[in-house]
Amino acid sequence: MFKSQKLKDWLKLFERRGVILSWFSLVWSRRVFRGIGLAIVTLFSIGLFSHFPSFSQDPVTVRFLVQAGEATQLQSFAEDFNQKNPNITLEIVKGPNNTNLVEDLYTSAFLLGDSPYDIVYMDIVWVQKFAAAGWLADLSEWVDADLLTPYLEGVTEGGRYQGKLYRMPLRADGGMLYYRTDFLKQVGADPPETFEELVEISQQIQDQGLAQWGFIWQGKQYEGLSALFTEILEGFGGFWVDPETNEVGLDRPEAIAAAEFLRQTITKGISPQDVTTYSEEETRLLFQSGNTAFLRNWPYVVPLANQSKIAGQFSIKPMIHAPSFNSGACLGGWGFGISSRSPHQQEAWKVIEYFNNIDVQRQYFLITGFVPGRRSLFLDPELVSKYPHYPQLLDVINNSVLRPPIAQYAQTSDILQRYLSAALTGSQTPKAALEAAATETRTLLGRQQRVISLEQ
Incomplete structure (x- = not known):
């Protein structure tokens, strides 16, 4: 909207020239219409357009x-x-x-x-x-x-x-663990609470030939990988970026342990090699096929799985975690x-x-x-x-955890995705990959902080 001086200038122009009809040609220009929005409201308020009732009543x-x-x-x-x-x-x-x-x-x-x-x-x-x-x-x-x-x-x-x-909220979402209740019953196990228990139960189910895969998750290089890692990182007691200080925690032992856990699910055969190409839908369909014990995914899967061959044979719970640490749903x-x-x-x-x-x-x-x-x-x-x-x-x-609520989140997530993908596919060790991710993230946030300081 125009400032008050601008508004006065427009009103003087209208008053001096007295050409209301020429104003209509300007109104149809969207940019001009937005720019003189306040002037239009003022003109209506003083009754200059009272003889154009149909125009004034448009929603x-x-x-x-x-x-x-x-x-x-x-x-x-x-x-x-x-x-x-x-x-x-x-x-x-x-x-x-x-x-x-x-x-x-x-x-x-x-x-x-x-x-x-x-x-x-x-x-x-x-x-x-x-x-x-x-x-x-x-x-x-x-x-x-x-x-x-x-x-x-x-x-x-x-x-x-x-x-x-x-932002005014409407709907929420959160990652969770899906598990096959029938498989757990057959091996005499309770739903896992820790990463170690998930691995042990998965291996029991696989050894008995009940399912080909123990744990399916989103390993593709995209935002879903960042969401998944947020949960695993929380479960190991680590952090990604502290939004208050911009401190980066990706090269800390907790973060490296989180990446090593995901890599080990692949090397131990609990998760397929192709998991590094999976997004939500690939993992959902594989779980619904009946050949997987555990799945990390979002709540949208529940009603769809209830219409599949595994209906009545699965349940959900908060994500697993390391002993002494908390579960975290992204x-x-x-x-x-x-x-x-x-x-x-x-x-x-x-x-x-x-x-x-x-x-x-x-x-x-x-x-x-x-x-x-x-x-x-x-x-x-x-x-x-x-x-x-x-x-x-x-x-x-x-039991939810936010991804870093920072203005540079998109770039920060892109950095994590690239290096985490390298760790999961084996082209870099988890330690080397996350150390590189931490360095690049610090460079990004430090550069941005310097720009903000200069602007101030």
């Missing part, structure tokens, strides 16, 4: 981009919102069914300087990057503590950057932010308010089967009736 269109599959699921909610809010039209734009590509589209739109999206529907790991770039509005104008109280602490904290809230999830460049921020907030309604969320989760961010919905009778595993998910998400 404001608010847009956000989302993966195509979820966009289809959200369409009925857009229709419901539009019916209840005749002055606002919510338009959900279908994007690719690839999270990274959706992030790229949002980023490209912002870099062009004239984003068509008023709301940013974002993954938890985008928040700091987008906020640091100045692309998100601070939500403190609309959000107070009472509004956040019903949500799990992790999903709200994941929406903050430098003490300010930039926290994921999605929520809504508002574009700092949107001329319709108040209308965008109306949309977020609509999705914050507990009845709307209940219906949304009944349709999608995603994981709630609101605590009470994990135990909601209607949801539990359809998704009996929801109470178990609450235990998983409560």
Whole structure:
């Protein structure tokens, strides 16, 4: 919006020339329309356009981009919102069914300087990057503590950057361990709690010919590998990057032990060599084929596996850990932010308010089967009736850990993925790979810190 002096200049121009009709040719230019948004509001307020009632009554269109599959699921909610809010039209734009590509589209739109999206529907790991770039509005104008109280602490904290809230949560996510209950019963074992127990039970199941593979996980060089390693690292008592100090922990003994554990599952034959090419879907399908004892994956697998040949023969639990350390589910999830460049921020907030309604969320989760961010919905009778595993998910998400909430997360994750992939495929030892990853990460964060200091 224009500053007050700019607004005065525009009003003087209109008054002096008296050519309201020429203004219409300017309005159709989107960039000019956004630039004189405040002037338009002022002109309406003083009644200059009272003889154009149909123009003044046009609803404001608010847009956000989302993966195509979820966009289809959200369409009925857009229709419901539009019916209840005749002055606002919510338009959900279908994007690719690839999270990274959706992030790229949002980023490209912002870099062009004239984003068509008023709301940013974002993954938890985008928040700091987008906020640091100045692309998100601070939500403190609309959000107070009472509004956040019903949500799990992790999903709200994941929406903050430098003490300010930039994302209102909708749904959560968290990595967990799936296990075959029938296999464990046949070998007389309880579900494993530690990495060592997982290895021992896997070998027993394999030795008895019950399954070809003991443990399947996401080893491909992509974001899923960073998410997995976050959990294993937490289980060994290590850390990746301290967001408060930018201290890097990848070359510490705990991190090296985490990488060595993953590599040993391959060298011991518990995991296949090809696991270094697997993402979520490859691992899900292999687990559902009935030939795997343990799987690390996200909650979306539960309803799909319940429709497969292993239905009724598996269960879920929090991820394993080393003795004396904690289980850690890598926290994921999605929520809504508002574009700092949107001329319709108040209308965008109306949309977020609509999705914050507990009845709307209940219906949304009944349709999608995603994981709630609101605590009470994990135990909601209607949801539990359809998704009996929801109470178990609450235990998983409560034991969650964030990937480093730093502005340089994307570059930091890329560094980890490259070197961790080298360790897992055997082209470097885990120690050498993680020492190199730590050095490169420190260089990245140190360089960025120097840039910030110079700007200040």
